[in-house]
Amino acid sequence: MTVPSDTSPAAVRCRLDVLLGDPAHDLVDAVLAAAGPARSTTVRTVRPTTVTVRPSGAVLVRYAVEVERTGRGIARETLVAATGSRIPDGAAVVAGEVGGAAIEVGLWRWPHDPALPALAHVLDCGRLRALLRDAGIATTEPITVRLRSYRPARRAVLAITVGADDFFAKVVPRAALPGLRRRHELLADSLPVPRLLAATDDGLALMPALAGxxxxxxxxxxxxxxxxxxxxxxxxxxxxxxxxxxxxxxxxxxxxxxxxxxxxxxxxxxxxxxxxxxxxxxxxxxxxxxxxxxxxxxxxxxxxxxxxxxxxxxxxxxxxxxxxxxxxxxxxxxxxxxxxxxxxxxxxxxxxxxxxxxxxxxxxxxxxxxxxxxxxxxxxxxxxxxxxxxxxxxxxxxxxxxxxxx
CATH class of the missing domain: 3.90.1200.10 (Aminoglycoside phosphotransferase (APH), C-terminal lobe)
Structure with a gap:
């Protein structure tokens, strides 16, 4: 989705006021309500952890959210809100008006990033075991997955431990995967760059961890x-x-x-x-x-x-x-x-x-x-x-x- 953005400082400030101010709670409520009965979830805190602004005036904010669920205690969620050209296809879009100006905000919950469809897959134990098996890593040992970095709509890196072995999964948009694969193919022959063990069409590249x-x-x-x-x-x-x-x-x-x-x-x-x-x-x-x-x-x-x-x-x-x-x-x-x-x-x-x-x-x-x-x-x-x-x-x-x- 491409939404024209007003690049004036006032327009950008308006978007930042929405995404970093009190309206952010309403946006988070909208996402969580879509995921389950609203009455069972109370948003306690919404804290921006990254705020990316593009020269186009588009804004993307990642939030650390603390919610209380009836009968289930406190849970932590990661949510993302984006405006303008940063709204990827597949995001839930909330439209409204602030100060007389129309604004659209695209929203999603971790790990369901619409620009990184493989992200939710690598966190699915069954799919991950199948991916490892396809890479020649068949195991019945427990698998541990830890997030190392996440840039919403751009990429994520996850560390995977299987017994005594360590791997990394890099998740990128589908269109970026052929270029990533080509670079690893070219570099691994002459430099200490890992060879890809497996790759999936939806944007996931699996590689071994290197020493050091x-x-x-x-x-x-x-x-x-x-x-x-x-x-x-x-x-x-x-x-x-x-x-x-x-x-x-x-x-x-x-x-x-x-x-x-x-x-x-x-x-x-x-x-x-x-x-x-x-x-x-x-x-x-x-x-x-x-x-x-x-x-x-x-x-x-x-x-x-x-x-x-x-x-x-x-x-x-x-x-x-x-x-x-x-x-x-x-x-x-x-x-x-x-x-x-x-x-x-x-x-x-x-x-x-x-x-x-x-x-x-x-x-x-x-x-x-x-x-x-x-x-x-x-x-x-x-x-x-x-x-x-x-x-x-x-x-x-x-x-x-x-x-x-x-």
């Missing part, structure tokens, strides 16, 4: 980290066939996207929105050089690496692998380190910069880092972190420092 400690945990614990030359070797092993796949937006386009989202969600007046737009213009107009198109990871940062004794044992989330400029992979890593806390992040940043400045013009690197930091600046609001306004301002300031340094 996530890079973010290694950084936090002061573990040994890969040398930049080892990371360069890893990236250089990306197969050239990836360049035939669709490309991601350029760092300039991503900067404008992020600035628009920041202007809609965090700027409180026209002057603040103008500052965001000027920053995006400065990033877009900075000299980023001309670099060859090569195979890139597309979202390369420390937590996409599994490590053991400083060596990379796993490369994760290859959904974005495709054609691009190598400098953008490095810029993404530096952006994540720039917003991380601790001496370890600063030390690794220094190592990476010394390595890169012997290979690239620093002027070409820094606007790309600034663009990636702007993307990360949307995170505190999106995840509704306490003090998100201050955290956002800090990240915007980091982006400005990287740009000025160029």
């Amino acid at each position: 400690v996530p890079g973010r945990a290694a950084l936090r614990h002061g573990d040994r980290l890969p040398e930049p030359a080892a990371l360069e070797s890893l990236l250089d092993r990306m197969p050239p066939e990836l360049t035939s796949l669709p490309s991601r937006p350029s760092h300039r386009d991503r900067a404008r996207h992020s600035a628009t989202v920041l202007a809609l969600t965090t700027a409180t007046d026209d002057a603040g929105r103008a500052r965001m737009n000027r920053l995006a213009d400065a990033v877009a107009n900075a000299d980023a050089g001309d670099h060859p198109v090569v195979a890139v990871h597309g979202d390369f940062y420390e937590n996409q690496l599994l490590l053991r004794h400083g060596a990379v044992t796993g490369l994760l989330d290859v959904d974005t692998a495709g054609p691009g400029e190598r400098l953008d992979d490095w810029a993404t890593l530096l952006a994540h380190l720039a917003v991380a806390d601790g001496a370890g992040a600063r030390a690794w940043t220094g190592d990476v910069l010394r390595h890169l400045e012997r290979r690239f013009d620093p002027r070409h690197l820094r606007p790309r880092v600034a663009a990636a930091v702007l993307g990360l600046a949307t995170g505190p609001f999106r995840t509704q972190q306490p003090g998100w306004a201050q955290r956002t301002a800090q990240r915007v300031a980091v982006a400005q420092r990287w740009l000025r340094a160029g």
Whole structure:
């Protein structure tokens, strides 16, 4: 379903007021009432856990809901509400009027995400056992499934334990599965990327868990980290066939996207929105050089690496692998380190910069880092972190420092 969206700050604020304010309780009531007798369920709390705003003005909110059911005690539910172009086909739609403006809200309960039909299937024990059996994993042992991440209407990752063996299920929209499968096929021959054990037409990919400690945990614990030359070797092993796949937006386009989202969600007046737009213009107009198109990871940062004794044992989330400029992979890593806390992040940043400045013009690197930091600046609001306004301002300031340094 595609619903035209008014991108004015006032229209976006109206949607946010509905989805983050008191009307959210009514929306949750509507979903739960459709699932069973309304008189048996009382909504106690509705807490937004993620709030995604698109440049189109569309909004999507994920809620943690606490309900009390007659004779069954307290239960916790996950519900999602979406507006505008974020409403997927198959969502229950509630229409109304707020402040004289019409609004439609699409709603669904976890795990019945209409954009991720395989999600409910992987949580069905019978279907999961059949999938494992098709992958050659026949077992009568108990199966444990734990949610690792969920981006409504986009993807979910679940950890599956069968006896002593660990697996991961990634759930994506049906249309995204062929590309995901192709990337794993291309990468598994030359990089520590898991081969898919099974895939289903409705968007589920099953893969083995890889050994190693996530890079973010290694950084936090002061573990040994890969040398930049080892990371360069890893990236250089990306197969050239990836360049035939669709490309991601350029760092300039991503900067404008992020600035628009920041202007809609965090700027409180026209002057603040103008500052965001000027920053995006400065990033877009900075000299980023001309670099060859090569195979890139597309979202390369420390937590996409599994490590053991400083060596990379796993490369994760290859959904974005495709054609691009190598400098953008490095810029993404530096952006994540720039917003991380601790001496370890600063030390690794220094190592990476010394390595890169012997290979690239620093002027070409820094606007790309600034663009990636702007993307990360949307995170505190999106995840509704306490003090998100201050955290956002800090990240915007980091982006400005990287740009000025160029």
